[in-house]
Amino acid sequence: MKIILTQEVTGLGAPGDIVEVKDGYGRNYLLPQGFAIAWTKGAEKQITSIKRARDAREIRDLGQATEVKAQLEGLAVKLQARAGTGGRLFGSITPGDVQQAVRTAGGPELDKRRIELPGHIKSVGAYQVQVRLHPEVTANFALNVVAAK
Incomplete structure (x- = not known):
């Protein structure tokens, strides 16, 4: 299952990352908890806004x-x-x-x-x-x- 992370998940990635996870993990944990959204072609705009917000508060280098x-x-x-x-x-x-x-x-x-x-x-x-x-x-x-x- 392909998902887009909306929050940082330890061992998986940061907000805005597109990751591939097992179906049960995505459907039963990440999506209901609000840690991720399902990946679609239209979600690309959401990815850019999430990454922009992360870049604003993240330590640069x-x-x-x-x-x-x-x-x-x-x-x-x-x-x-x-x-x-x-x-x-x-x-x-x-x-x-x-x-x-x-x-x-x-x-x-x-x-x-x-x-x-x-x-x-x-x-x-x-x-x-x-x-x-x-x-x-x-x-x-x-x-x-x-x-x-």
């Missing part, structure tokens, strides 16, 4: 990705969250929360879909967060989750 990596790895990111006794959080930390904390700490603007958390963060402490900046560049930085006063 390898050099820019390494610069952003250097900024991130030298950054001390502290995130305050509501916590109960024993350091257990009310809820959990999301990639959007991490994106906001990086911006508050003076870091670069990140796409929250490219932030990979080390599992569910549900307690205070120090964590290593990974960001996929470019297909060849991945940045790691320390995230310190503290209880809000």
